[in-house]
Amino acid sequence: MNRRLSPIQGVLVAVLGLGGLLIVLPFLWMVFTAFKTPDDAYAWPPTLLPKVWIAGNFKKLFELIPFGQMFWNSLWTSAVIASFNILLGAPAAYAFARLRFPGKSLWFNSHLLSMVVPWQITLIPTFLLVRWFGWVDSFAALIVPSLTSGYAVFMLYQFFRSLPRSLEESVLMDGGSWGTALRYIALPLSSGAVAAVWMLSFLGNWSSFVWPSIVLNSPEKMVLPVGLLALQNHFAINVPVLMAGSALAVLPTIVAYLFVQRYLTDAALSSGMKG
Amino acid sequence: MMTHQSPSLTRPARPSTSLRREEALWGLLLVAPSTLVVLVFALLPILGSLGVSFTDWGGLSRPEWVGLANYQKALTNDPKALRYLLQTLIFSAFAVPLGLLVSLAIASLIHNVSSPAVRGFFRTLYYLPMVTVGVATALLWQALFGATGVNWLNQPSTVIPAVAFFTVWQGAGSSIILFLAALANVPKELYEAAQLDGARPSQLFRFITLPQISPTLFLVLVLSLIGSLQVFEAILFMTKGGPGDSSTTIAFYIYKSAFSYFRMGYATALSWLLALGLIVLLVAQWRLQRRWVHYE
Structure with missing residues (x-):
C-alpha cells in the first residue's frame, strides 16, 4: 500500500500547507510591497502584487540612511563575532566534554550562568565596563564582550560528548597531545556542528539590537537593526521604503538558513533554544 | 610537547x-x-x-548609596511597576498557551507526514521566522496590521494579544523542533499495542503521546514562560509600550527606567526582582512537574 497517496496524508499536507502560507505570505508581501508606490501600498482592499513595479523605494532607502554602510557593519562584525565564538568556544567545549582539570565544573557553570542570566541585569554594568575601557562608540564595544558565547560553548559541548572516544584515544596512545586530538580528530568530525553554531551565532548578532543601540552612536558605525528601527521614526518614511529595508535585511538570513538548515535546527535543538 | x-x-x-x-x-x-x-x-x-541596585544613580554623577530603598520602592511604592507586572502576566497568558498549542499541533501534524522529504520541508518552513531579523519582521507585521485594516496595535484593549500573536509567529519554530524530536522518540510499539486493543487516535494522543512527551512539554512551557515574562524587543519595535502605556511590560519599563529616565539603580533593582521572580517560578515549576511529567 502506498501510504503517501492515502487521503489522511493529503489532508495533513493540505493543513500544513495552509499554515505555511501564514509564514510565506507575509514575507512575499514584504518583498512585493518594497516595489509598490505609496498609493498602491496603502490602497484598499490591499493587494499582494504591485499594480506598477517601481525600484525607487530602494533608492530612497539609500538616501535616507547609510544603508550600505550599515549592512557592511552588520556583516563584518557578525562574522568576526561568530568566528571568535568558534575560536574560543570550540577548545573550551572540547575540554569541558573530554578532559579533567582543576575547577572544571566551576568554569563550566560560569558559562551556563552567562547563558541564563537575564540581559537586563548585566546590561548596565557591562556598559559601565565598556565605558571604563574607553570603547563607547567603537566596534570594540560591540565585539569584545561577545567574543565568547555560552550558547556556542554549550552546543559544541553537547556535540563533542556525542563523538566516539576511540579515535582520540588512539591519537593520545601514539603520543599525540590533546591539542592534536582536537585539531585533527574532533574538529574535522564536527565540521557540520561547527558550521551550524557559527551560523546561529552570526544570525543572532546580525539581528541583535539592544547592545549596539546603546554602545554605538555615530551613523557611520550603525548596524542594520538599529538603522531600520530609526527609519521607522523618520519623517519622510513610508511603508514601501520600510519594507525595502526589511527585505534587504531579511533575505540574506533566509538564503544562509536554507544552506545550513539541517545542521542548524539540530544544533538549536541541542541547546533547547535559539543561540 | x-x-x-x-x-x-x-x-x-x-x-x-x-x-x-x-x-x-x-x-x-x-x-x-x-x-x-x-x-x-x-x-x-x-x-x-x-x-x-543599592544606589541612586543617574549614570554620570557619583552613585549615592541608598541601601534597600530601590527594592522597597519597587515592591511597595510604585503603582506603575505593579501595573506593568500585571500587563506582563496578561501577555504571558496569551503568548504561552497559544505558543504551546500552535507548536504542539504543528509538530504533531508534521510528525505524522509519512514522506521524510515533506517532513523536512515543513520543518524548515516553520522554523524560518526564527532566523530572520526581529526588527524587520516586527516592522513587517506592524505594516501588515495597518494594510489589512486590523488596528489591534493602536487600541489599548487589543495591543497585548496582537504583540503576543507576533511573538508566537516569530518563535513557534523553536518549540516545534523540540516537540518533533520528542515525538520521534516515542517507541512505536506503544502505539501498535494500543491499536491492537482498539484505541482511537484521540486516546492514543491522550494516553500515550502526551505522557511520553511530557518532559519536553515541561521544557517548552518553562522556556516560553521565561521568554514571555521578559518580553521586550517585540514591544520596543512594535508599540514602544503604547498606546499610552497599555503595552508596557516589566522588561520594557526596566529599559525605559535606565535609558529614558536614567535611574540606573532603580532599573537594576527591578531587574533583580524580575530575575528572582523567574527563579521562584522555576523552582515552583520544578516541584510541580513531578505530578505530571513522566521520566523513564
Missing part, C-alpha cells in the same frame, strides 16, 4: 601522574580564553549590578 615516557610504551592501568598533569594543563589552556571573557563580561557585571 614531548613527554618523558611515550604513553604507548608504558600503557598504565591508570593514567600516570605526568599524564594527568598534562591533561589538567591542556584543560586549563583550552578553557582559559573563553572563561576569561565570561568572567569579565558576564560574572563581573552580575556582581556589579548587585552593587548598582
